[in-house]
């Protein structure tokens with residue numbers, strides 16, 4: 315059902331008004347209703363479950379980045395607890411020989427408490443990751459955190475090579491950020507951007523965002539950087555794939571990335587067959603609800619199923 319729905323969706327560019335309305339009220343629905351639809355997007359609630367999913371993905375040729383769900387922690391204890399959980403998963407990845415790095419949100423490791431709290435936790439994770447020959451991706455949150463996240467990345471880069479930022483194609487500032495950051499040390503994920511931002515901060519027209527997305531990836535690859543091309547947009551994937559071939563960009567300069575569970579109509583396997591690296595972003599943890607609602611809101615067809623299911627249950 316998910317695959318079929320996904321393929322339909324991959325051809326539908328926008329939500330109709332009914333789906334938009336359903337998407338808006340989705341967060342108030344009960345967990346029991348959302349859970350079956352959330353399942354494909356989340357690799358369980360525990361580290362053990364997540365490691366099992368990661369192993370299966372690796373066995374099928376995919377690299378992984380793992381994310382512990384949650385954000386905006388408000389105490390140092392919580393931030394330390396998350397940092398410890400990430401340390402444990404770094405150790406388990408090494409022990410099990412998995413092809414998997416970690417993605418962390420700055421507010422999950424303490425950025426709302428202070429810059430220093432998040433930076434110290436990040437540095438502790440970077441030291442552990444370096445020790446285990448692994449890599450830390452700093453996810454990008456909404457625009458109040460952009461400056462601090464880039465600052466933290468640059469500070470980390472002074473001491474560690476195994477770290478990379480995320481740049482969101484919808485932000486007006488992103489071309490400038492890329493031109494400042496680009497170079498051999500840059501390993502960046504480019505995504506469109508998931509948060510609601512004002513017009514003064516971000517592009518809000520889909521085709522402008524897509525154009526900027528393509529320009530940013532080309533700029534990285536024309537410079538010295540490594541690009542994580544993170545999108546489910548088949549038009550963008552195909553356009554960039556063509557450009558990469560035409561420009562003889564070596565496959566060790568980029569990878570494609572998608573969110574776990576998003577149906578891609580067989581395109582990922584084709585990318586793997588071409589010898590490209592494809593990485594799946596695998597989230598797990600007890601805080602699966604908000605994440606799943608975000609994913610479901612991106613998928614109008616699934617929203618309709620959620621509501622049909624609700625009425626059936628009644």
Ligand SMILES: Cc1cc2nc3c(=O)[nH]c(=O)nc-3n(C[C@H](O)[C@H](O)[C@H](O)COP(=O)(O)OP(=O)(O)OC[C@H]3O[C@@H](n4cnc5c(N)ncnc54)[C@H](O)[C@@H]3O)c2cc1C
Pocket residue numbers: 320323324325326327452453454455480482503505506507508509544545546547548571572573576577594595609610612613
């Ligand atoms: C690996 C990865 C990491 C990311 N990290 C960040 C980050 O750090 N910060 C940030 O702001 N955003 C992040 N994002 C989210 C990203 O910014 C987008 O909001 C999201 O991926 C949708 O954009 P898209 O490029 O797929 O294009 P869209 O134009 O939104 O979608 C392209 C096509 O894919 C379909 N699609 C998209 N999502 C789904 C879904 N859930 N289920 C089924 N079909 C779907 C769409 O309906 C459309 O047909 C990340 C995305 C990926 C893939």
